[in-house]
Amino acid sequence: MSTITSSLTKWQKKKLCSLLSHDRLSLLFKASVHGYNASTFHQKCNTQGPTVIVAYNKSGYVFGAFTCKDYGQTGQNVVDDKAFLFSFNDKEVKEAPLRVFSGNPQYAFTDTGPNFDSLRFLHNNTATVYSNHAATYIFEPQQMHGNDLQLTECEVYRVEDCGGLLEKPWRNVQWNSERRKALLSIISGWKPSVSSVKQARILLVGHVGAGKSSFFNSINSVFKGYVSSQANTGTAGTSLTTQFRTYHIKPGSGVSHVPFALCDSMGLEEGLNSGLDVDDFASILKGHIQDRYQFNPSMPIQPESPHFHKSPGLKDKIHCVVYVIDTSKIKLLSDKMNDKFAVFRNKTNQLGIPQLVLLTKVDEGCPLVAEDLKNVYQSHYINKMVQEVSAQLGVSLSAVIPVKNYSQELEIDPQTDILLLNAVVQILRTAEGFFDDLYNPEERSE
Structure with a gap:
């Protein structure tokens, strides 16, 4: 197996974890390795619980979408009042990430693919994203992705809680x-x-x-x-x-x-x-x-x-x-x-x-x-x-x-x-x- 590594920098991962209020991100799908196609996306990402899509472009923008609901290929629109889009510019690392919530509380995404209406990732099974900034999620294209819709990478992470610490160690080790x-x-x-x-x-x-x-x-x-x-x-x-x-x-x-x-x-x-x-x-x-x-x-x-x-x-x-x-x-x-x-x-x-x-x-x-x-x-x-x-x-x-x-x-x-x-x-x-x-x-x- 070729090594599959995250494209997120430590700063980006820390920002995302803070944005998501969770401890860790577990990489499920990497388009440059698995292919820019919806079928492989579903094979890797269906029924995984909360996930975050992270897209990268040549202009230095890192942007994507979070949902706490499952992908399941039911063909239905999925309601998720916790879903949101986000973006930050890697060239301006001190800037806080932009966070955009859905304008429609009855709709979050379509589970036949990573389709958030305003942003549709893996568009036509290519390394592009379709951007409709007047749709469910309202944002300024320049702020979201710099009008650069050609992706250099697209990743999907399962959003996990580490579960904290157990009351007692499950193996005893002396650390002296x-x-x-x-x-x-x-x-x-x-x-x-x-x-x-x-x-x-x-x-x-x-x-x-x-x-x-x-x-x-x-x-x-x-x-x-x-x-x-x-x-x-x-x-x-x-x-x-x-x-x-x-x-x-x-x-x-x-x-x-x-x-x-x-x-x-x-x-x-x-x-x-x-x-x-x-x-x-x-x-x-x-x-x-x-x-x-x-x-x-x-x-x-x-x-x-x-x-x-x-x-x-x-x-x-x-x-x-x-x-x-x-x-x-x-x-x-x-x-x-x-x-x-x-x-x-x-x-x-x-x-x-x-x-x-x-x-x-x-x-x-x-x-x-x-x-x-x-x-x-x-x-x-x-x-x-x-x-x-x-x-x-x-x-x-x-x-x-x-x-x-x-x-x-x-x-x-x-x-x-x-x-x-x-x-x-x-x-x-x-x-x-x-x-x-x-x-x-x-x-x-x-």
Whole structure:
């Protein structure tokens, strides 16, 4: 799946949330990705509850429409006394948004499409908006869109309330320096229960932009004591990781031994001959693919390849698979992407490898967590997302771990470290299940 990102700036998103009196916007539809057509609009946006359409033009205007009612393709005019149009000029960011209410309390929009009479988005299934400023909503065209009706983008967001904080945390975490030291000690003292294996090999798998490489960089940063960027990260539409990489973390922060290696792979994508191939995935799990193999999405690795390990040992295999999912993208995962996750999970199950899910970017998913990371396990919204991922991927609730990677920070943060280290401890405990299932007691450590 190509990364689907919002075109709203932080200032614009903050202004919209303030205008809507809600905590967050969840992107449902992006015309430049999904197409400027009503059928796809309805596929993505029907029965989603309160939504806001956001249109952009070359003149720098950001304008659109809010409704708290559902789209449903009934062909009827929908009454919504809370609906309104809005606009602000990106070139004059200090100016408060223009807010225009309906002049007709009996009419808000037509649910066969994003048709607010005065503004009709995706007009004739093109990147244009039809503007009739004398209709239900009365506005000055220059103020609304600068008379520029050619769109550069059109997005639809579900308007959500984060649900506030729960009375009690649904997982207990200690957020002090003693706990950070204790987690480092647990990690340093862990070792596989099989003597032939010195490090657990952890494979990170996820959709493009989920934060796989960022997770390695973040863990590496914890041990280094400063923010580092060894693995390539970014927001490109396709996977930045094109090689199979095995990353070994150097001991640091008082830790004498790091008992795990993180393996990074191509991101999962929907298209044919794109993203990580399931056959390559199986070869990685079995230990056949060596470090720095260059993936070829149109053809899986062949036994004659110089990077193909023909006789891998237990130490070369993957001992735990960690699926990495962006909190903000959970509801954007298509049926094709969910099917791909299911195929990968089935293959992993067949090989008896335990699995875990990392829920990344929790601070972007919930403003209460962005305000204070210690709210992560009291956030009603994050709790809801954990439950959705659990049901969607078919894993237990205890196997879904929220984390925040280092992204824009220049210095490490104790709370971020604790959340990351807690995830590592859970990963190692999950990997231990792989060794517990081995039937060769002679290989076990004393």
